[in-house]
Amino acid sequence: MKHTFAAVVAAALAAGAAFAQDEPTSGGTLVMSLSGGTPRVLNPAVQSGIATGLPGTQLFASPLRYDEGWNPQPYLAKSWEVSDDGLQVTLHLQENATFHDGEPITSSDVAFSVDVIKEYHPFKSMFAPVTSVDTPDEHTAVLNLAHPHPALMLAMSGQLMAIIPEHIYGDGQDPKNHPRNNEDVVGSGPFKLVEFKPGEHVIVEKYDGYWEEGLPYLDRIVMRIINDSSARAIALQNGELMMAAFENEPTVIGRLQGVDGLTVSQDGYGGIGPIDWLAMNTTHGPLQDPKVRQAIALAIDKNFILKAIMRGTATEARTGIHPDSPLYNPDVPAYELDIDKANALLDEAGYPMENGERFELSIELPAFPGYRAQTEYIKQALTKVGITVNMNASPDFPSWAQTMGNMEFDLAMDSVYNWGDPVIGVNRTYMSSNIGKGVWSNTQGYSNARVDELLDMAATENDPDKRAALYKEFQEIVAEEVPIYFINAVPMHTIYSDKVGNPPVNGIWSTSSPLDKVYLKD
Structure with missing residues (x-):
């Protein structure tokens, strides 16, 4: 059943006139913004990114949830076991779970979803160690691993492991470009698709066959695509x-922190883990020398960026692991x-000052908003140590991504999750x-044999303390x-x-997690 967008919004605003109680209540429409622009697809099994994450995690369930303490919790999998040698993870599925067309969700769908994610999802490392998935019965899936894989549990939560229906996507068509990714979506999650209008909105409504009795609380979620931040702010205020x-x-x-009736929270983004x-x-060139890279870090006033440019909204990041992660090491040099x-x-690196200049570098201005001020500041700051910086502005995101992927840059502000x-x-x-x-990963061309060894060991170490020690040395x-000068956690x-009620601030995935327990106060 489809509903017009105007009617949905009008009903939601009318219903929200006077909410007072804090006990969860059922019903109503949540009207919210959809971050990241128009999703390419609504199927998280074949697409990463926060634009897909919000609608995708309402439409498709994952085996696990994670709480704010980074602990796995039951979701589509009601329980699980990990073998002593770490080579098998057994999932016990909810026995009454069904897809939105009424077909049961079975272990065969889990096995199929793992295969699709391994082949089509951008994050190949998530399930690379999974060699096969056994299905001894309809509600038991056994993931067999080539070696211990401590990342697997997190990879089975949030938007990272969408369970998709084999009877829909196993029809021989390319899952990444499947026609059911955006229309007539048959999902496994708490909400089903009503309407997707690119550039305008995604509307989902409560799936009555959801296995959790009494959930979801909301009848409907309207996700409006509003790319202009000022327009979003006005819409929140009014x-x-x-x-x-x-x-x-x-x-x-x-602007919004002081608005009555609104709460502004930085909680709930540890799993996303965005860092500038x-x-x-x-x-x-000169950047081959660690001394030059250290000098650049020392010439930049991070406190100015945090206080003046970011206006106190961001927290410092000293490493490539997000400060909210239990693996973060805050004791590395702060520069x-x-x-x-x-x-x-x-001077020690062999670049003497001559007529106020040592050498020139270029800096790339990202083609996504919010980084011009930092880029211009860094350009100015480096002149104080004799480094002339020329700024290059890419016309669009694909051009910038190509420059980065081809390593055709000297310096560049970047944001990585x-x-x-x-x-x-x-x-x-x-x-x-x-x-x-052409690979947008280690665009710095950084190479250190000990770092490779540490990361290889940490990727297979199931003992939490030993793993933390490996990542501690890696960060040091x-x-x-300094192949990267870390500045701040992106102030999401x-x-x-x-x-x-119960907004998504008490976990680690923000809105890249199901909103089945969010409610409107009545």
Whole structure:
């Protein structure tokens, strides 16, 4: 059944006139913004990114959830076991779970979904160690591994492991371009698709056959695609929107923090793990020398970026692992501003100051919003140590991505996500095996044999303490060699009305997780 967008919004606003109670209540429509623009597809099994994550995790269920303490919780899998040697993970599925067309969700669908994700999802490392999936009965799936894979549990949560129906996607068509990715979607999650209008909205409604009794609370979610941040802010202020996530522009955050009836929260993004950094191409010119890279870090006043440019909305990041992660090492060098030390390092590296200049570098301005101020500041800051920086602005995202992927840059501001476990979103940036033109991973061309060894060991180490020690040493080495100057955790914020109960701020995936327990106060 389809509903017009205007009618849905009108009904939602009318229903939200006077909510007071805090006990969960059923019914109503949540009107919110959809971050990241129009999704390419609504199927997270074949697509990453936050634009797919919000609608995708309402339409498709994953085996697990994660709480704010980074602990796995039951979802489509009601329970699970991990073998002592770490080579088998057994999932016990909800016995009354069905797809949106009424067909039962079985272990065969889990096995099929793993195969699709392994072949078509951008994050190949998530399920690469899974050699096969046994299906001893309809509600038991046994994932067999070539070696222990501590990232697997996180990879089975959020938007990373969508369980898709084999009877729909197993028809021989390309899953990545399947016609049912955006229309007539048959999902496994708490909500089913009503309407997807690219550039306008995605509307989903409660699936009455959802296995959790009494859930979801909401009747409907309207996800409006509003690319302009000022327009989103106005819509939040006037009550047209009840919630927005992944808001990171300091002006918008500051504007809304003092608005009555709105809460602005930075909680719930640890799994996404977004970090802003200055990438340095270590393969040519002066940037081949770690002393030069250290000098650049020392010439940049991170506190100015955090306080003046980011207006206090962001927290410092010292490594490529997000500060919210239990694996983060805050004790690495901070590279506080020190112009004298920076100049001394550049002298030692063999780049003397001549007529106020040592050498020239280029810096790429990302083709996504919000990074011009940082880029222009870094350009200006490096002149104080004799480095002339020329700024290149890409006309669009594909052009910028090509420049980065082909390693045709010196310096570049970038924003990269951890995606839960370092194996998924961190290792890719530092492994020497990921150096290659046309591959947007280790675009710095960074190579260190000990780092490769540490990351290889950490990827198969199931003991939490031993694993943490491996990542601790990894972060220390990278901080010393500075292929990247880490600046801040991207200040992702969820902004929600007082009418919204149980907003997605108590986990690690924000709105890239099911909203089945969100409700409207009545």
